[in-house]
Amino acid sequence: MNALLTLESASFTYGDKTAVEGLDFSLMPQDYLCVVGDNGSGKSTLLSGILRLKQPHTGRLSYNETLHRNQIGYLPQQHHVQGNFPASVLEVVLSGRLGHKGPAPFYTKHDRALAREALTLVGAGDLEQEWFGGLSGGQSQRVLIARALATAPDGLKLLILDEPMNGLDPHARTLLYELIRFLNTERGITVIMVTHDVNTAMHFCNRILLLATRQVFFGAPDEFESTELGREFIRDACGGNCAICGFSHKHDEGPHV
Numbered sequence: 001m002n003a004l005l006t007l008e009s010a011s012f013t014y015g016d017k018t019a020v021e022g023l024d025f026s027l028m029p030q031d032y033l034c035v036v037g038d039n040g041s042g043k044s045t046l047l048s049g050i051l052r053l054k055q056p057h058t059g060r061l062s063y064n065e066t067l068h069r070n071q072i073g074y075l076p077q078q079h080h081v082q083g084n085f086p087a088s089v090l091e092v093v094l095s096g097r098l099g100h101k102g103p104a105p106f107y108t109k110h111d112r113a114l115a116r117e118a119l120t121l122v123g124a125g126d127l128e129q130e131w132f133g134g135l136s137g138g139q140s141q142r143v144l145i146a147r148a149l150a151t152a153p154d155g156l157k158l159l160i161l162d163e164p165m166n167g168l169d170p171h172a173r174t175l176l177y178e179l180i181r182f183l184n185t186e187r188g189i190t191v192i193m194v195t196h197d198v199n200t201a202m203h204f205c206n207r208i209l210l211l212a213t214r215q216v217f218f219g220a221p222d223e224f225e226s227t228e229l230g231r232e233f234i235r236d237a238c239g240g241n242c243a244i245c246g247f248s249h250k251h252d253e254g255p256h257v
């Protein structure tokens with residue numbers, strides 16, 4: 001099977017400053033990659049590169065030719081939505097269809113059906129008339145995932161999420177992890193998720209990328225855990241008081257949130 005995307009010795013810079021370098025990895029269709037690393041390690045910059053918002057300064061980033069731009073969904077790092085954000089949930093999801101509109105200035109029945117289908121799929125069908133700005137953090141993330149799903153005409157192939165769990169309570173995190181896993185395993189969507197929560201992420205993903213302004217590790221969670229570096233990173237991430245430390249994360253009973 002061909003890789004969905006490949007980075008070869010890629011680096012990304014801002015002016016003279018290198019944000020992240022030494023990127024050398026491939027993702028296969030239906031991989032679930034978690035990108036971890038301290039603040040400023042280059043995680044969001046890498047996502048900008050994958051989204052083609054930034055060109056590699058050196059090296060190469062290539063996509064499988066079957067992956068089209070409009071099959072990629074992106075949830076940026078969250079900034080608080082204004083409480084009076086003036087749109088209903090359905091309108092926010094429908095706005096993902098703007099690029100598909102013909103000459104008529106209205107959304108079609110088809111657009112509305114796709115938007116409702118996407119909302120139902122993410123478990124937010126009952127929210128369609130709510131104001132988007134009034135939603136909880138977890139609800140708004142689900143709605144934005146629905147928007148990404150409704151946007152892709154032939155189905156979403158790649159979902160990119162930048163710290164989607166930030167600010168969510170443990171229950172909302174669990175629900176969001178479950179939704180992302182469902183989209184990955186049942187819908188075959190490749191997932192790239194930036195997260196600080198490596199312990200939970202390791203339950204779900206099949207690839208880990210550790211950045212520290214360069215690629216430090218890329219591989220399977222088991223492999224990550226088998227390295228001194230990986231164990232140290234996991235230990236630090238949970239403050240040394242996590243039941244997972246010193247054991248395999250597989251012995252834990254569920255998402256550690």
Ligand code: ADP
Pocket residue numbers: 014019037038039040041042043044045046
């Ligand atoms: P992370 O997402 O891991 O916190 P970023 O990719 O946002 O890291 O940032 C990596 C480095 O690039 C940091 O040193 C940051 O200050 C710098 N950086 C990020 N965005 C910009 C920008 N727009 N202009 C200049 N430097 C930037």
Ligand code: MG
Pocket residue numbers: 043044045077162
């Ligand atoms: Mg970031």
